[in-house]
Amino acid sequence: MTVDQQRERPTLAAVARHAGVSASTASLAFNNSGPVSAATRERVLAAAAELGYAGPDPRARSLRRGRSGIIGAVLEETLSNAFRDPMNLLMLDGIADVTGPAGNSLLLLTETAAAGVHVPGPQKAGPHATGAPAAASPSSLIDAPVDAVVLFGCSTRVDEAVAIVRRRGIPVVAIEGRPMAGVLDVGLDNRVGSRILAQHLFDLGHRDVALVTLELDQGRLPGALTPSRIDAGTSFTAVERVRGVQEVYPGIGGYATLGSTIDEGIRAGHALLDDPATRPTAIIAQSDLLAAGVVRAAAELGLRVPDDLSVVGFDGVRVDDPLASDLTTMVQPAFEKGRAAGRGVLDLLAGGAPESVSFTSEFRRGSTTAPPRR
Amino acid sequence: MTVDQQRERPTLAAVARHAGVSASTASLAFNNSGPVSAATRERVLAAAAELGYAGPDPRARSLRRGRSGIIGAVLEETLSNAFRDPMNLLMLDGIADVTGPAGNSLLLLTETAAAGVHVPGPQKAGPHATGAPAAASPSSLIDAPVDAVVLFGCSTRVDEAVAIVRRRGIPVVAIEGRPMAGVLDVGLDNRVGSRILAQHLFDLGHRDVALVTLELDQGRLPGALTPSRIDAGTSFTAVERVRGVQEVYPGIGGYATLGSTIDEGIRAGHALLDDPATRPTAIIAQSDLLAAGVVRAAAELGLRVPDDLSVVGFDGVRVDDPLASDLTTMVQPAFEKGRAAGRGVLDLLAGGAPESVSFTSEFRRGSTTAPPRR
DNA sequence: GTCCTTTCTCGAATCGATTCGACTAGCATC
DNA sequence: GATGCTAGTCGAATCGATTCGAGAAAGGAC
Numbered sequence: 097m098t099v100d101q102q103r104e105r106p107t108l109a110a111v112a113r114h115a116g117v118s119a120s121t122a123s124l125a126f127n128n129s130g131p132v133s134a135a136t137r138e139r140v141l142a143a144a145a146e147l148g149y150a151g152p153d154p155r156a157r158s159l160r161r162g163r164s165g166i167i168g169a170v171l172e173e174t175l176s177n178a179f180r181d182p183m184n185l186l187m188l189d190g191i192a193d194v195t196g197p198a199g200n201s202l203l204l205l206t207e208t209a210a211a212g213v214h215v216p217g218p219q220k221a222g223p224h225a226t227g228a229p230a231a232a233s234p235s236s237l238i239d240a241p242v243d244a245v246v247l248f249g250c251s252t253r254v255d256e257a258v259a260i261v262r263r264r265g266i267p268v269v270a271i272e273g274r275p276m277a278g279v280l281d282v283g284l285d286n287r288v289g290s291r292i293l294a295q296h297l298f299d300l301g302h303r304d305v306a307l308v309t310l311e312l313d314q315g316r317l318p319g320a321l322t323p324s325r326i327d328a329g330t331s332f333t334a335v336e337r338v339r340g341v342q343e344v345y346p347g348i349g350g351y352a353t354l355g356s357t358i359d360e361g362i363r364a365g366h367a368l369l370d371d372p373a374t375r376p377t378a379i380i381a382q383s384d385l386l387a388a389g390v391v392r393a394a395a396e397l398g399l400r401v402p403d404d405l406s407v408v409g410f411d412g413v414r415v416d417d418p419l420a421s422d423l424t425t426m427v428q429p430a431f432e433k434g435r436a437a438g439r440g441v442l443d444l445l446a447g448g449a450p451e452s453v454s455f456t457s458e459f460r461r462g463s464t465t466a467p468p469r470r
Numbered sequence: 471m472t473v474d475q476q477r478e479r480p481t482l483a484a485v486a487r488h489a490g491v492s493a494s495t496a497s498l499a500f501n502n503s504g505p506v507s508a509a510t511r512e513r514v515l516a517a518a519a520e521l522g523y524a525g526p527d528p529r530a531r532s533l534r535r536g537r538s539g540i541i542g543a544v545l546e547e548t549l550s551n552a553f554r555d556p557m558n559l560l561m562l563d564g565i566a567d568v569t570g571p572a573g574n575s576l577l578l579l580t581e582t583a584a585a586g587v588h589v590p591g592p593q594k595a596g597p598h599a600t601g602a603p604a605a606a607s608p609s610s611l612i613d614a615p616v617d618a619v620v621l622f623g624c625s626t627r628v629d630e631a632v633a634i635v636r637r638r639g640i641p642v643v644a645i646e647g648r649p650m651a652g653v654l655d656v657g658l659d660n661r662v663g664s665r666i667l668a669q670h671l672f673d674l675g676h677r678d679v680a681l682v683t684l685e686l687d688q689g690r691l692p693g694a695l696t697p698s699r700i701d702a703g704t705s706f707t708a709v710e711r712v713r714g715v716q717e718v719y720p721g722i723g724g725y726a727t728l729g730s731t732i733d734e735g736i737r738a739g740h741a742l743l744d745d746p747a748t749r750p751t752a753i754i755a756q757s758d759l760l761a762a763g764v765v766r767a768a769a770e771l772g773l774r775v776p777d778d779l780s781v782v783g784f785d786g787v788r789v790d791d792p793l794a795s796d797l798t799t800m801v802q803p804a805f806e807k808g809r810a811a812g813r814g815v816l817d818l819l820a821g822g823a824p825e826s827v828s829f830t831s832e833f834r835r836g837s838t839t840a841p842p843r844r
Numbered sequence: 845g846t847c848c849t850t851t852c853t854c855g856a857a858t859c860g861a862t863t864c865g866a867c868t869a870g871c872a873t874c
Numbered sequence: 875g876a877t878g879c880t881a882g883t884c885g886a887a888t889c890g891a892t893t894c895g896a897g898a899a900a901g902g903a904c
Contacts, residue, residue: 105639107860118884123862130863131881150638154615155538156860159529160889164615166540166577175576176563179553189550192578201614202549202578203540204566240575241528241538241615264524265479358790388790416732416762416790481890492854497892504893505852530890534859851900858892867884873877 106147115143126152158241167195167441168242170205170254172355173314178206181356181385182413183430184248187271190434191246191441198442205237207254207314237261244441247273251314251330267444269437274332280440282433283454286333289426290340292459293380293408296424298344300467302378302406307341307350308364308390310334310382318363321350337382337410350379353386358415361389362396369397369405377406377468384409388420391464395419402466412460424465426457480521489517500526532615541569541815542616544579544628546729547688552580555730555759556787557804558622561645564808565620565815572816579611581628581688611635618815621647625688625704641818643811648706654814656807657828660707663800664714666833667754667782670798672718674841676752676780681715681724682738682764684708684756692737695724711756711784724753727760732789735763736770743771743779751780751842758783762794765838769793776840786834798839800831 112122117136124130125140143149158164169188171178178184192202237245237257245261247254247270255276262268262278269280297305307321312329329335341348351367353360361381368390369375381387387409391401399405401419409420412427436453443450486496491510498504499514517523532538543562545552552558566576611619611631619635621628621644629650636642636652643654671679681695686703703709715722725741727734735755742764743749755761761783765775773779775793783794786801810827817824 105637108862109860119861120863120885121883124883127862131883133882136882148637150634151612152862153533153638153860154613155529155533155536156889157613157862158615158889159527159533159891160860160862162529162889164529165613166615174563175566176559179559179563185550185553189548189553192549196580204576204578206570238525239528239531239539241532241540260524263479263522264527418791418793420790482892483890493891494855494893495853498853501892505850507852510852526892527890530859531892532859533861534890534892536859845904847902847904849900849902851898853898854896855894856896857894859890862888864887865885867882869882870880872879874875 106149108149108152111140111144111147111149114147115140123152163243163445164241165200166203166240166242167191167200168203168205168237168240168245170207170237170245170247170250172207172248172251172311174206175204177355177357178248181383183356183383183411183428186430187248187434187437190431190436191438192434193431194435194438195441200243200441203240203242205240207251242266244269244445246437246441247271247279249273249331249333251332253314253330267441269440269444271433271437272333280444280450281452281454282437282440283452284333284428284433285454285456286336287340287343289410289428289457289459290337290380290382291343292340293410293424293426294341294344296459296461296465297378297380297406297408300378300406300465302376302468304376304468305345305348305378305380306368306376307338307345307348308361308368308379308381308386309338309350309352310386311355312338312352316352318351318353318360320367321348321352325352334382341380348380356383356385358385358389358392358417361386361391362393363389365390365393366397369393369399375405378465379405379407381407381409384411384413384415384420384423384425387423387425387464388415388417391420391423392417401464404469406465406468408465410457412457420464422462422464423460424462425460427460428457429455480518480523482523482526485514485518485521485523488521489514497526537617537819538615539574540577540614540616541565541574542577542579542611542614542619544581544611544619544621544624546581546622546625546685548580549578551729551731552622555757557730557757557785557802560804561622561808561811564805564810565812566808567805568809568812569815574617574815577614577616579614581625616640618643618819620811620815621645621653623647623705623707625706627688627704641815643814643818645807645811646707654818654824655826655828656811656814657826658707658802658807659828659830660710661714661717663784663802663831663833664711664754664756665717666714667784667798667800668715668718670833670835670839671752671754671780671782674752674780674839676750676842678750678842679719679722679752679754680742680750681712681719681722682735682742682753682755682760683712683724683726684760685729686712686726690726692725692727692734694741695722695726699726708756715754722754730757730759732759732763732766732791735760735765736767737763739764739767740770743767743773749779752839753779753781755781755783758785758787758789758794758797758799761797761799761838762789762791765794765797766791775838778843780839780842782839784831786831794838796836796838797834798836799834801834802831803829 112119124132125137244267249272271282312334351364409423409425483493486493499511618641623646645656725738783797783799
């Protein structure tokens with residue numbers, strides 16, 4: 097049992113009393129936010145030290161000020177998955193790069209926590225309840241003390257939560273989200289980029305091409321990519337990238353994965369390549385990580401890239417695997433996207449009305465594409 | 471100019487008034503925390519919907535409850551660097567895995583923000599100040615509304631901030647930190663693990679061995695590893711790993727990097743290998759990422775691993791580069807460490823007094839070590 | 845019909861700070 | 875010596891909820 101658990105901590109009021117000044121003056125002394133004589137400030141600080149006062153309570157401060165200095169970053173399902181994708185990390189980093197110096201930190205939130213769970217059954221408020229509060233409902237986007245929110249490729253599942261957050265007057269910035277009213281958009285030319293890649297393969301002569309998608313819809317198992325599955329897709333980015341490819345290969349099929357990881361790419365690669373009879377001559381992966389996995393799978397099957405199989409990715413990640421270190425891909429400015437989102441947040445918080453921005457990815461011809469073999 | 475910027479948002483009190491009940495009842499209705507008749511609850515919820523009330527303000531709630539549902543994760547210098555290390559990500563994920571279901575989210579903080587910056591000059595509080603608050607002091611560990619804090623291999627720089635946080639009565643858990651009073655420790659056998667690796671090389675016959683360290687001290691340039699530099703090291707983990715190696719190779723030299731990245735490993739590799747005259751027969755890297763970089767550098771110089779050079783790492787990361795995909799290393803349970811830290815946090819928040827835990831890494835013989843060439 | 849529970853509702857105190865406007869000296873100016 | 879200014883200080887209101895204990899109404903037992 098820790099002893100100091102018992103003794104209650106001093107408040108600003110206590111410090112003020114001990115220093116013989118009013119609470120208002122003590123506050124000014126701590127914040128350097130008004131005219132306070134040097135002598136008084138000294139006295140207040142001394143009193144604080146004597147009482148072991150650790151400074152103003154952030155919770156109270158944020159209530160009064162109406163700002164918590166916290167920006168929520170809403171990522172997909174689980175942190176582990178989100179962290180696996182270098183794009184997310186770059187964007188997070190970009191946001192922090194802009195908002196950090198302005199005094200904000202990032203709160204990691206996941207879509208799971210979007211819809212606040214409410215325990216239905218009422219419970220008696222026993223007068224002698226000594227234990228912890230019976231059921232703390234899972235924290236969520238909805239009851240996090242955030243000043244603003246950045247959505248990372250949000251799916252439809254967050255809609256409700258976003259509506260609530262907006263109703264509260266909290267600025268929302270969406271990175272590659274389906275355009276929503278009142279939400280500042282930071283976009284990417286996913287459709288055009290994907291079309292360019294598809295066109296590249298088409299121009300090389302490929303007619304038998306398969307697509308490996310990012311997570312299209314949450315909660316569904318990976319598997320064959322069908323038109324109905326595409327139409328049911330909830331991930332805006334994934335669907336957009338499909339649409340771009342369809343402009344070149346209208347009836348394209350392929351494989352829908354669980355997300356942007358090398359392992360998923362390997363799995364998809366095997367699903368598409370194991371059977372020589374149905375093997376495509378090229379594969380369009382919706383991310384470089386997936387592409388790297390496909391290349392790996394191809395290698396495991398004894399296929400050479402690009403001789404036996406062409407592979408394109410998306411993102412412009414540097415993958416360590418030398419086989420996939422020079423992918424043909426679209427390079428997207430992820431860090432800059434994050435910075436733009438961060439600027440948007442700051443603008444909105446300052447009461448401005450920033451315009452949505454859209455970034456352009458750039459085609460990079462690597463060594464993983466070539467004409468199909470006859 | 472957004473219109474709804476003007477209209478002020480409804481409060482719980484307004485909703486209560488509109489529903490014809492008291493604020494207390496409205497609160498109970500929203501929280502299911504007391505006996506409220508179904509009819510009343512309905513009425514309150516309807517009133518809320520009508521007024522566009524988004525639910526209780528998290529800031530006010532956290533002040534009153536004394537809990538914000540936020541756990542601070544204090545990482546090293548910059549997020550980008552921290553994110554680059556898979557160990558950090560795994561540990562973060564482990565923490566979230568435990569604390570998330572309990573209703574907490576993670577706030578990312580960096581050591582930079584440790585010592586709160588105070589703007590010295592007092593400024594006049596003009597009555598007509600319309601703009602933004604003049605100078606928001608950078609947010610920091612100190613004024614973030616966190617319920618608890620987890621330190622990731624903290625260096626000495628955070629000491630002051632940690633002291634303040636502790637004074638506030640906030641539980642602190644340190645992962646691989648220098649043991650501090652009142653801080654729950656989640657440790658790793660860095661010293662023993664490093665000794666095992668060194669012994670492995672020694673047993674193979676290596677006598678000319680160099681060490682590539684993690685960031686030893688913040689703010690210093692990378693460069694030669696000297697005894698004085700080791701003694702001045704502020705990173706507990708890095709120093710411990712050096713000590714373990716010294717138990718086998720007392721006078722070992724090498725190269726101190728800026729952190730656990732492949733690029734740093736490449737740089738260190740070249741620094742140690744470029745000159746054939748001083749080339750060691752084996753290199754001990756303090757992380758797998760560094761080791762992968764060293765292997766790459768060796769390859770660039772035409773050296774074969776393990777024939778011309780043995781390399782060991784630390785961590786047990788899976789590196790994509792096939793050259794380094796089967797490193798001899800110590801595998802550490804990073805995810806489990808994170809989970810343990812999360813459990814510690816929850817225990818401490820619940821008023822318990824958990825014991826420090828220490829994890830053990832496991833030797834894994836890969837294909838990057840062999841006896842030295844004669 | 846009285847008394848005792850149970851169920852529901854409310855008023856008031858509280859969480860811990862920030863900030864606005866008012867007030868008091870002290871000083872310089874005419 | 876009265877007046878006007880400025881720097882320093884303080885009181886009181888406020889941020890928006892939660893929670894405790896008290897009280898009223900409803901229902902049941904005797």
